Amino acid sequence: MASKDSVFASPSMVIIALCTLSFFLEMIPGIGDVYYSIFYFDPIYLVTRPWTLVTYMFLHNGLFHLLFNMLVLYFFGTALERRIGNRQLLAIFFTAGVLSAIGYTFLSQPIFNISPGPMVGASGAIYGVFAALTILEPDIRVYVYFVPMKLKHALVLFALFDFLMVNSSDMIAHTAHLSGLFVGLYMGFRIKKIEENLRPGYIGRW
Incomplete structure (x- = not known):
């Protein structure tokens, strides 16, 4: 039986493991191309390939793409699941x-x-x-390219970058980033509001 502190107790670590396994499957000659073509997301096939709304998250376009995403998920995902629990982390993700x-x-x-x-x-x-x-723990200290800053400032920096680069030809889906960001903000505010309502002695305002 796995202990509570094992890697399998962390949904973020499970997602990292699945993404890594998926990346290796992409690299297998003769299999990788077929695997990739089945699970990537293409807006043209949104209705006919609805499973790709989920499966595309586990595919990555190159080692750097994978490493960067998994590193960010390792730090922020594990911090968020400790803060709100595994189920809510998965719901947000x-x-x-x-x-x-x-x-x-x-x-x-x-x-x-x-x-x-x-x-x-x-x-x-x-x-x-x-x-x-960021909504729940805005003052966490992080390093962005070795520069220390609060998490709330890092989020603004990344959001501004995506907004300014949205029409660039860098092959990055900046509108997807911004969409995910606004979803996270909304869900973070909802969780924060629920937590405030559950505090002893809290008096709601009309």
Whole structure:
């Protein structure tokens, strides 16, 4: 029986393990291309391939893409699950991930005049985790490219970067990042409000 402190007690670590395993499957000659083609997300096939709203999160386009996402998830995901519990962490991760893909599909063209193409990666889901943690623990100290700052300032910096780069040709789904961020903000505020209502002696205002 696994102990409570094992890696399997942490949903963030399980997601990291699954993404890593998925990346190795992508690398297998003759199998990887088929595996990738089945599970990546393409807005054109949203209705006919609905499972890709979830599966695309476990695919990554290169080792650096995987390492960066998993490193961020390791620090922010484990911190958030300790703060709110495993179930709520999973709810935020998958809700932000799914709605990132939907936001990327329906907001890119009318708002930013971008034609959304195929997409892979857990970035949108991780942005949701990042944003929710920021609402709950805004003053956590983090390092962004070796520069120390509060978590709330880091979130503003990343959000500003994505907004400014949204029309760039860098092959990054910035609208998906921003969609995940807003989902995380909303869910973080909801959790914070519930926690405030549960405090002893709390008096709600009309």
